[in-house]
Amino acid sequence: MSDVSINSPEFTGQGxxxxxxxxxxxxxxKPRVMTLVVFTAAVGLLAAPVPVHxxxxxxxxxxIAVGGGASGALNMWWDADIDAVMKRTARRPIPAGKVTGDEALAFGLTLSAFSVVFLGxxxxxxxxxxLAFTIFFYVVIYTMWLKRWTPQNIVIGGAAGAFPPMIGWAVATGGISVESVLMFCLTFMWTPPHFWALALFIRKDYDHAGVPMLTVTHGRRSARNHILVYTLLLAVLAIATAFTSVGGPVYLVVALVLNALFVKGAYDIWRRDEDVSETDNFSVEKKFFKLSLLYLFAHFGAILIEAVLTRMGMGGWT
Amino acid sequence: MSLNPLHEIHTRRFSRNLGLGLTLGAFIAIIFGLTIVKVSRGDYEPPRAPTATEATQ
Known part of the structure; x- marks a missing residue:
């Protein structure tokens, strides 16, 4: 049998x-983002008071992970032009020429519909x-509208990444509660300092792409101020969560230690000026960014530990 | 232009076909598993008709 399709003209050249x-x-x-989605959704589901098979x-x-991934594919479809000019994203499948924009769009839409229907x-x-609202929020509100329009893109867009624990909670309980909103707020308030620290040390990328990051529109001093303010607000919220039904002594210890480190990191960033940062190649900003990854995983990890301890009759404050 | 059986395009297509095949296989297993769980815990049982005693009360 001859493979006619392979010998067709489109495949005889570069095709x-x-x-x-x-x-x-x-x-x-976006498998790395999916890791965060899977972990926080799992914690939301397991921390809920209703057991699930x-x-x-x-x-x-x-x-939920497939839905999150689908929104990532749709984000890459829409942002292919700016991904191509940013060093961090130039090797993504569309700018690298491995997948066409149309393929990514079809893939993203199909998986979005699939994930919502099967989760239901x-x-x-x-x-x-x-989940459907999360996909809509990330793709339409954040990617298509806010990202290229306002320097508050990260603040409002961060909500999209904060929904998974609420969805996990809703899977178990069928609704929303104070605890699930607090888990949402934890990721929501964490996102701005996390991304602004990144924007401080990958300076040229967002400039080249014309994305109105705070560092570009309001200056780097303003971004440093914003990081400190958001980190302080986040610390209050994160520690207050310890006294709800998803918190407990283990969570409180983790929250106190990590928030002390996080506030110290934000304060160090706030104290520095550009010349000092240039001299040591943004070491403090990079350290803060790495700590932010540990920060979120540790907080949700502590909520998970509290949930396991509660099942064993040892969790929470009782 | 002739392509030998182990040309790069075959490798690429094999990767895609294998991945898709395994994904579909996993999907079937998941739907089967979900069906078993839901049927065994009674999600699809029709509502019980009231007994004669209940109906008269």
């Missing part, structure tokens, strides 16, 4: 070199609606 592999489609789902819980988290079937339609 097949851009033919995507499975890994290229997987890369469209382990297999249903596994499927629900998988569908596996758990409940409230959780599915929340």
């Amino acid at each position: 097949f070199e851009g033919e995507a592999q499975f890994g290229d489609f997987f890369a469209l789902l 382990p297999f249903v819980a596994f499927c629900a988290i998988l569908f 079937l596996a758990s409940n339609w409230f959780a599915a609606g929340l």
Whole structure:
């Protein structure tokens, strides 16, 4: 049998070199962001007071992850032009020429619909609606509207990344509560200092792409001030969460230690000026960015530990 | 231009086909598992008709 398609003119030149592999489609789902989505959604689900069958819980988290990945693919489809000019994103599948924009759009839309429908079937339609809203918020509100329009893009857009624990909670309970809103707020308030620290040390990228990051529109001094203010607000919120039903002594210890370190890091960033930062190649800003990753995982990890201890009759303040 | 059976395009397509095949296989397993869980815990049982005693009360 002859392989006619392979011998057709489109594949006799450069055509097949851009033919995507499975890994290229997987890369469209932003696997690293998906790790955060999976972890926080799982914590939201397990911290909820209503038990969920382990297999249903596994499927629900998988569908939430697919929904998060689908919104990542749609984000890459829309932002392909600015991804191509930023060093950090130039090797993504679309600017690298591995996947076409149309393929990414079809892939993202299909997986969005798939994830919402199957989350609804596996758990409940409230959780599915929340997932649909999250995808809409990330793709339309953040990517298409805010990202290129306002320096507050990260602040409002951060809500999209903050929804997964609420969706996990909704899978178990079928609704929203103070605790799930607090978990949402934790990620929501964490996002601005995390991204502004990144924007401080990858300076040229956002300039070149014309994305109105705070560092570009209001200056780097303003970004340093904003990091400190948001970190202080975050610390109050994170420590207050310890005294709700998802918190407890373990969470309180983790929150006190990490918030002390985080506030110290933000204060160090605030004290520095550009000349000092240039001299040591933004070491303090980079350290703060790395700490921010640990910060979020540790807080949700502590909520998870409290949930496990509660199941064993040892968690919380009682 | 002739392509030998192990040309790069075959490798790329094999990767995509294998990935898609495994994904579909996993999807079938998940739907099967979900069905078993939901049926065994009674999610799809029709509402019980009232018994004669309940109906007269």
